[in-house]
Amino acid sequence: MVVLFVMPYVFFFRIVSPIPVFILLLPILVCFRRPIDIPLLKKTLASTTDLLLILAFLALVSILLAIFHKSHDWYMTQFWFLRVAFVFYWAALVYFEPRLMKLDYIVPILGCAFFLHALTSWILYFAPELRNTVLEFTYISNLAQNSLAYADFNSRLPSVGVMFFGGGVFYAVTIFILIVYAIEKETVIWPWILSVFLFVTAIHIARTAYLILPLIIPFLLYRNSKENLKRFLLAFFSTACLIALLNSNLRTQKLTNFSLEPFYNLLHSGKPTAITASTVVMINDTKLAQRRLMHKSTLAFGDGKTLSEHGYYGGSDIGYIRLILYGGILYSIIYFLPLLYSVILKRNSFKKMPHVTILFGILLASILFNVKGMIDAAALYIPIMISLNLESRS
Numbered sequence: 001m002v003v004l005f006v007m008p009y010v011f012f013f014r015i016v017s018p019i020p021v022f023i024l025l026l027p028i029l030v031c032f033r034r035p036i037d038i039p040l041l042k043k044t045l046a047s048t049t050d051l052l053l054i055l056a057f058l059a060l061v062s063i064l065l066a067i068f069h070k071s072h073d074w075y076m077t078q079f080w081f082l083r084v085a086f087v088f089y090w091a092a093l094v095y096f097e098p099r100l101m102k103l104d105y106i107v108p109i110l111g112c113a114f115f116l117h118a119l120t121s122w123i124l125y126f127a128p129e130l131r132n133t134v135l136e137f138t139y140i141s142n143l144a145q146n147s148l149a150y151a152d153f154n155s156r157l158p159s160v161g162v163m164f165f166g167g168g169v170f171y172a173v174t175i176f177i178l179i180v181y182a183i184e185k186e187t188v189i190w191p192w193i194l195s196v197f198l199f200v201t202a203i204h205i206a207r208t209a210y211l212i213l214p215l216i217i218p219f220l221l222y223r224n225s226k227e228n229l230k231r232f233l234l235a236f237f238s239t240a241c242l243i244a245l246l247n248s249n250l251r252t253q254k255l256t257n258f259s260l261e262p263f264y265n266l267l268h269s270g271k272p273t274a275i276t277a278s279t280v281v282m283i284n285d286t287k288l289a290q291r292r293l294m295h296k297s298t299l300a301f302g303d304g305k306t307l308s309e310h311g312y313y314g315g316s317d318i319g320y321i322r323l324i325l326y327g328g329i330l331y332s333i334i335y336f337l338p339l340l341y342s343v344i345l346k347r348n349s350f351k352k353m354p355h356v357t358i359l360f361g362i363l364l365a366s367i368l369f370n371v372k373g374m375i376d377a378a379a380l381y382i383p384i385m386i387s388l389n390l391e392s393r394s
Contacts, residue, residue: 037095044095047389048087050345051382054338055084061334065327069304073313076306076326083338083378090383094390101390103355106383107181111194114174118201121157125255131158155258157204165373168206171198172369173377176212176361177384180219183228184354192231196238200246203259208372210262215364219357302327319370338378339363342385355388 059080066073090100099105124131131153138160159167175198178191202209220228247256257264305313306326314325323332343363346356362381369375 040098041095043390044091047094047386048091050341050389051338051385052084052087054341055080055087058334058337059084061327061331065302065304065331068301071304073305073307073326079376083376083382086379086382087386090386094386100383101387103181103384103387103391106387107177107191110174110380110383111178111191114171114198115194117160118171118198121159121201121205124158124160125153128153134160155254156206157201157255159205163205165206165208166375168202168208169365169369169373169375170377170380171202171205172209172212173362173365173380175199175202175209176216176219176365177358177380179216180358180361181354182231183219183223184357186224186227189231192235196235196242199239200242204255207259207262208369211368211372212365215361215368219361222357298325298328300328300330302331317373319372319374322374323370335376336363336366338385339366339381342381342388346388353388353391355384355391358384359388 059077062076062080063074065071066077094100124134135158162170175195178195178198182188182191199209216232220232243256243259246252303313303325304327306322307313311317312322314321316322320332323335339359339362343356343360346353346359359381362377362384366375366377
């Protein structure tokens with residue numbers, strides 16, 4: 001049963017076909033069938049009702065926008081329906097393995113899954129022939145293929161499934177979950193150790209992962225601040241040592257040149273900015289998208305489009321711009337509705353349940369990372385939301 005949880009994260013949802021791994025794994029759950037437990041079944045379904053209604057509402061809005069604009073762009077509709085499917089998948093896992101109701105069971109397995117994914121990335125980096133073979137058997141979207149054509153895997157880590165910016169964000173959010181969990185448990189050390197390895201991996205996949213640091217620091221002061229700061233400084237020192245070790249090797253020095261580019265630019269420019277080459281491209285693309293954003297109708301209702309023949313509609317991959325171009329300013333706000341709903345509804349449990357603290361952090365991270373690209377860490381927050389609903393009902 002644990003394998004059914006780990007596999008979707010290790011392969012980040014897709015192998016060979018565009019069908020997510022978790023959907024392909026659903027039939028396997030039949031092998032774990034047992035006498036029907038009606039109370040548990042009702043409890044599990046009840047824990048997903050509000051989340052399913054929100055996701056269904058967002059899918060319906062996306063459908064109506066595509067119809068209203070006659071755009072025939074169903075990207076966002078598919079986006080929300082995949083999340084609906086993941087809710088059903090997770091609910092089924094919880095029913096067949098009730099231990100998945102508990103955060104104490106979810107977080108260690110989540111950490112294990114990302115450890116395996118990170119280990120895979122390092123193996124693929126040092127074994128180029130194996131990497132090429134694995135990529136052939138991995139489903140890669142058209143947009144990712146465009147990026148892959150220019151990717152230099154001598155200077156950045158390859159990753160299976162979600163790549164580049166998306167990979168960095170998933171790692172960053174997972175690191176945040178691990179550290180908040182460690183803060184809540186106080187005596188637990190392993191999340192700190194694992195976070196060091198995951199962070200070193202993350203910044204060599206995408207430098208966006210650095211953005212999680214300013215979000216983590218306030219949570220260090222939330223409880224037992226002195227001990228947390230000591231552990232954070234120790235983790236920081238360990239990270240610096242690992243990066244220095246990588247930088248001392250000619251082969252891996254290219255990796256550190258990539259991951260430390262923002263700091264190199266900061267030191268050499270003498271300005272309080274750390275702009276990378278990819279950021280310059282992003283800024284230039286944003287200038288192109290501004291033409292579309294000048295229209296009041298676009299700001300109000302969007303254009304019902306996310307993609308074009310040449311890539312992103314409007315020419316920009318910034319999350320907020322893509323959301324506004326699709327459904328307007330209001331749509332870019334309700335995009336965060338699943339997390340907003342859970343955090344606001346359960347705010348009274350903030351100090352009692354670590355779930356709410358973690359969900360609040362994921363919400364902040366999602367708001368921050370969408371400045372760079374469109375991201376939604378549903379695969380990470382859905383299990384925690386369902387666990388929160390189940391434990392708050394107990």
